[in-house]
Amino acid sequence: MMKQVIIATKNVGKAREFQELLEKKGIEVKSLLDFPNCPDVEETGSTFAENAVLKAEAMAHYFHAIVIADDSGLSIDALDGRPGVYSARYAGEEKNDQKNIAKVLEELKGVPFEKRTARFHCALAVAAPGRRTTVVEGTCEGYITEVPKGENGFGYDPIFYVPQKGKTMAELSKEEKNQISHRAKALAKLEKQWDEIINDKE
Numbered sequence: 023m024m025k026q027v028i029i030a031t032k033n034v035g036k037a038r039e040f041q042e043l044l045e046k047k048g049i050e051v052k053s054l055l056d057f058p059n060c061p062d063v064e065e066t067g068s069t070f071a072e073n074a075v076l077k078a079e080a081m082a083h084y085f086h087a088i089v090i091a092d093d094s095g096l097s098i099d100a101l102d103g104r105p106g107v108y109s110a111r112y113a114g115e116e117k118n119d120q121k122n123i124a125k126v127l128e129e130l131k132g133v134p135f136e137k138r139t140a141r142f143h144c145a146l147a148v149a150a151p152g153r154r155t156t157v158v159e160g161t162c163e164g165y166i167t168e169v170p171k172g173e174n175g176f177g178y179d180p181i182f183y184v185p186q187k188g189k190t191m192a193e194l195s196k197e198e199k200n201q202i203s204h205r206a207k208a209l210a211k212l213e214k215q216w217d218e219i220i221n222d223k224e
């Protein structure tokens with residue numbers, strides 16, 4: 023029987039990456055996109071970890087199951103860490119990747135490459151009724167480019183230059199991104215909890 027895990031996200035790009043990362047372990051990924059009626063959770067926390075916990079606990083309660091939530095984003099040093107926890111809706115509630123990218127590039131106008139340092143963050147929270155919620159985090163270091171490049175990935179990937187690959191995140195294949203990403207690194211830290219997570223069947 024195929025093992026299954028629920029990822030508490032409505033983001034298509036994230037859901038796809040969790041599928042890629044977990045299908046090689048023989049785990050089937052469900053996301054909130056498979057449950058169109060599930061409620062929205064307000065991300066009122068001031069850190070990625072707080073927001074991941076809010077989303078995971080709300081959905082664990084809703085599904086009466088063990089779930090993993092991902093809260094992630096981009097922190098740019100020259101912008102004092104922005105867009106940070108506001109990454110998804112940086113240019114407005116509509117959560118438009120192109121507009122978010124345009125806003126970041128506008129704010130970084132005139133900042134030289136060596137001062138365009140940034141990192142992606144990913145906090146993953148695992149929650150279930152009657153279980154102590156756990157959180158793990160992963161980061162990925164890079165630089166913000168002056169123009170978008172590449173078609174792969176999602177979000178800010180086209181403007182995130184990965185020095186060790188010599189390409190933007192959006193120019194990497196999904197396999198390459200999944201070797202180095204903030205999400206992959208955080209997920210690797212959950213490895214020890216896998217048995218518990220995927221065996222939580224009622």
Ligand SMILES: O=P(O)(O)OP(=O)(O)OP(=O)(O)OC[C@H]1O[C@@H](n2cnc3c(O)ncnc32)[C@H](O)[C@@H]1O
Nearest residue numbers: 031032033092093094095096109110176177178179
């Ligand atoms: O809350 P959920 O439903 O998971 O979906 P979301 O898109 O609102 O997700 P977040 O609140 O965690 O915001 C994360 C944003 O950070 C950006 N982001 C996160 N991971 C990224 C990645 O791997 N590549 C590019 N951008 C990323 C992207 O703009 C996301 O929309």
Ligand SMILES: [Mg+2]
Nearest residue numbers: 033065093110
């Ligand atoms: Mg969100």
